[in-house]
Amino acid sequence: MRDLIEIRWHGRGGQGAKTAALLLADVAFNIGKNVQGFPEYGPERMGAPITAYNRISDNAIRVHSNIYDPDFVAVVDETLLHTVDVTKGLSEDGGILINTEKSKEEIIPLLNGYKGKVYTIDARKISEEALGKYFPNMPMLAAMVKITEVMDEERFISEMKASLEHKFAKKPEVLEGNMKALKAALEQVQ
Amino acid sequence: MAIKERMSGNEAVAYAIKQINPDVMPAFPITPSTELPQFVSNYIANGEIDTEFIPVESEHSSMSAAIGASAAGARTLTATSSCGLAYMWEVLYVAASDRLPIALALVNRGLTGPLNINCEHSDSMGARDSGWIQIYAENNQEAYDNFVMAYRIAEHKDVMLPIMACMDGFITSHAVENITLLEDDLVKNFVGEYHPEHYLLNKDEVMALGPYAVSNYCMEAKRAQAQAMMNAKQVILDVAKEFEEMSGRKYGLFEEYRLEDADYAVVAIGSACGTAKDAIDRLREKGVKAGLLKVRVFRPFPGKEMAEALANCKAIAIMDRCESYSANGGPLSAELGAALFKNKNQAEVLNIVYGLSGRDMTVEDFEKIYEDLADVAVNGVKEDSYRYVGVRE
Numbered sequence: 001m002r003d004l005i006e007i008r009w010h011g012r013g014g015q016g017a018k019t020a021a022l023l024l025a026d027v028a029f030n031i032g033k034n035v036q037g038f039p040e041y042g043p044e045r046m047g048a049p050i051t052a053y054n055r056i057s058d059n060a061i062r063v064h065s066n067i068y069d070p071d072f073v074a075v076v077d078e079t080l081l082h083t084v085d086v087t088k089g090l091s092e093d094g095g096i097l098i099n100t101e102k103s104k105e106e107i108i109p110l111l112n113g114y115k116g117k118v119y120t121i122d123a124r125k126i127s128e129e130a131l132g133k134y135f136p137n138m139p140m141l142a143a144m145v146k147i148t149e150v151m152d153e154e155r156f157i158s159e160m161k162a163s164l165e166h167k168f169a170k171k172p173e174v175l176e177g178n179m180k181a182l183k184a185a186l187e188q189v190q
Numbered sequence: 191m192a193i194k195e196r197m198s199g200n201e202a203v204a205y206a207i208k209q210i211n212p213d214v215m216p217a218f219p220i221t222p223s224t225e226l227p228q229f230v231s232n233y234i235a236n237g238e239i240d241t242e243f244i245p246v247e248s249e250h251s252s253m254s255a256a257i258g259a260s261a262a263g264a265r266t267l268t269a270t271s272s273c274g275l276a277y278m279w280e281v282l283y284v285a286a287s288d289r290l291p292i293a294l295a296l297v298n299r300g301l302t303g304p305l306n307i308n309c310e311h312s313d314s315m316g317a318r319d320s321g322w323i324q325i326y327a328e329n330n331q332e333a334y335d336n337f338v339m340a341y342r343i344a345e346h347k348d349v350m351l352p353i354m355a356c357m358d359g360f361i362t363s364h365a366v367e368n369i370t371l372l373e374d375d376l377v378k379n380f381v382g383e384y385h386p387e388h389y390l391l392n393k394d395e396v397m398a399l400g401p402y403a404v405s406n407y408c409m410e411a412k413r414a415q416a417q418a419m420m421n422a423k424q425v426i427l428d429v430a431k432e433f434e435e436m437s438g439r440k441y442g443l444f445e446e447y448r449l450e451d452a453d454y455a456v457v458a459i460g461s462a463c464g465t466a467k468d469a470i471d472r473l474r475e476k477g478v479k480a481g482l483l484k485v486r487v488f489r490p491f492p493g494k495e496m497a498e499a500l501a502n503c504k505a506i507a508i509m510d511r512c513e514s515y516s517a518n519g520g521p522l523s524a525e526l527g528a529a530l531f532k533n534k535n536q537a538e539v540l541n542i543v544y545g546l547s548g549r550d551m552t553v554e555d556f557e558k559i560y561e562d563l564a565d566v567a568v569n570g571v572k573e574d575s576y577r578y579v580g581v582r583e
Binding site for chain 2: 022025026029034036037060061062063065068
């Protein structure tokens with residue numbers, strides 16, 4: 001992993017982009033990293049574009065500004081590609097992850113000539129198969145862990161299992177669905 | 191053993207409240223401080239603390255109820271932000287003049303106009319003359335530590351004043367970061383039990399609180415209040431020393447970062463100071479003697495101490511995250527400017543307004559400020575010293 005990884009999440013209010021950023025901060029913290037996870041608040045409501053951020057480092061993090069030159073970007077809702085400049089400032093040594101059922105070939109022309117790595121994942125399909133509902137944040141989280149290499153996949157799965165077991169102690173069926181979604185995402189991100 | 195955790199500023203302060211287990215918390219929700227009464231209510235519902243939570247219909251009432259509870263002899267707190275603090279205005283002065291050591295967790299947010307929910311210091315700065323002690327935090331760690339120290343300062347017999355422990359709205363209150371917590375018993379022992387000298391529920395000492403004070407007495411009451419605020423300086427330092435012995439974390443009235451040999455200094459409050467430190471490290475690598483003075487305590491105002499710490503600087507940027515429409519900068523600019531003059535500091539001074547309504551402040555913004563400081567140190571302040579950073583003109 002690099003000394004400092006900066007990540008920007010784009011989503012729409014209600015899809016869990018902020019939750020995904022906070023969960024990523026959680027798992028990175030659990031393996032001993034210094035972390036930041038924070039949303040940028042505007043006049044949020046369901047469906048409005050929102051941004052959330054992560055910094056992950058081995059060193060103490062003091063800076064308290066938003067992230068303008070991220071190493072990685074996650075786009076939770078592909079319709080944002082038409083309205084938000086999601087690759088703005090994005091490092092070409094990093095990459096962008098997009099939740100879509102489209103192929104990379106179809107997505108790349110929508111990225112304003114971005115030359116870094118492009119990853120896609122069908123988080124809707126994974127979520128609906130694993131959980132019976134559309135919660136894209138779990139597959140997106142797993143895919144981000146994989147592409148950013150903040151931790152190895154096995155450790156990620158065991159950390160998430162421990163944390164979800166605690167969170168869903170009274171709803172074991174939700175735990176199982178979430179774990180299935182995480183594992184499927186690790187396999188299916190391209 | 192210290193406890194390594196990650197939590198938001200609001201979670202961190204709520205955790206301190208849980209460890210202290212105060213007697214009474216009246217509160218009314220307002221963004222971005224709403225989570226504080228929410229978390230405390232959860233602790234109460236789960237039986238983790240036995241604080242009496244009073245749901246009220248407004249902030250005027252939450253502060254009034256806090257005054258009543260504190261006057262009765264209870265350790266009391268509330269939380270608010272922005273317009274909530276504005277709505278408390280009248281009674282903030284009552285809490286201070288009645289010498290009630292209430293703690294207020296203030297999550298800084300701009301006062302309305304235009305309506306906005308993000309960070310600004312206009313709420314607490316507006317209340318700077320209300321007689322409350324004000325302590326500010328750079329991050330979640332400091333927000334937690336300041337709250338652990340708050341009652342020890344407020345309830346000290348030489349002080350007996352209410353205290354506002356402030357953190358930046360959203361930037362600190364809602365960002366999850368690493369934090370080191372103290373064990374419950376350490377916090378409990380450090381804060382101790384509250385045994386007020388005078389209180390309304392004491393049947394052996396019948397007293398009135400907050401009655402009309404005729405002119406023949408009123409000014410002496412205010413003078414005593416001013417003395418208590420002056421006394422608070424030493425108490426804040428003493429409590430910080432004891433806190434350091436327990437936690438290993440050092441606090442003062444302000445923090446000096448690479449200031450000792452600095453030619454150019456920024457003076458600021460709150461979360462932007464962390465960003466300034468990154469800018470300073472970058473500039474130091476290039477040989478620029480940049481430094482920071484981070485104001486922790488704004489009331490009592492350590493004017494002389496700060497002026498002395500800045501004595502060798504050639505140029506100083508005093509930064510306010512709020513406007514006072516004086517055409518001269520914000521409150522920190524005005525008060526520190528006066529202190530620099532009294533201390534006969536020779537530095538050129540810029541009065542900078544930044545970060546209004548949550549406008550982001552970046553490392554690059556700070557680098558530009560240090561560039562401007564280097565310029566005015568040589569050429570003097572040609573244009574107006576009162577400037578905005580990060581605004582579209």
